Amino acid sequence: MKFEVRNGTCGYGKNTVLKAVSLTVEAGEVLCILGQGRRLFLNQFWDS
């Protein structure tokens, strides 16, 4: 299994939240994503 995001740009409508993200995860790997602002995300998106 190989999962890959290549040069991914994502956001909402015309607003870009993340630019040029590339990552690869293969079977047996744990990829950990760290960064600021998690509560803001969760309140704004998942709980809305």
Added chain:
Amino acid sequence: MYLRTGKTTLFKSILGLLKMQEGFLELDGKDMTRLSRAQIAQVIGYIPQAHNPPFPFKVIDVILMGRTAHLGVFASPGEKDEKIAEEVIDSLNIRHLRDKIYTEISGGEKQLVLIARALTQKPRLLVMDEPTAALDFGNQLLVLSHIQKLAKMGLGIVMASHFPDHAFLYSSKVILLKSGGIYAAGHPSEVITERSLKDLYGVNVKILNTGVQSDANKEREVKVCIPILNAS
């Protein structure tokens, strides 16, 4: 100016809930953007933070919901689905929770049930949104050790976290997000540094080598982050 760092946005894109504005999502070299939601759910399991649903479902019913992606629109889970759910229950050692009411079990137990629900999808990749958030110390380590076992069983795992220590303990690699992009990516000990944590979180941190070997990789020494709280 970017107000968000994008972990959840990235997850929504990975799960196909949000179409990427640019770029490619591939599984084994195949374009995933052409797959339906059900097809994506057969490959990727998503585990949200533990929460209380509005109805007091039994744990076994919550776990069986993971089979939805494999069922027809009007079908309900059959014998084969129940067998898969029971196997997952045993693999996570949560048989004692099987007939309990989901809303009445602890946060750590809920997180294990949500992991079980995702595993019944028979995914190849698990996406976990801060699986240890709001858990006490013991439950954090319990959930993390299960995540480690799942990786050893051959699943790929993408996990958002707010604990650099957890990345040192269990991850094979790390991505740091800042200002709408990747700040750094690579092996945990190369990426998580006193400098990068200062840049990311705005706090002074000392990273110490513990002399203890990592569960994830016996050749790796576990490091811990100590916040330096200078009185000002």
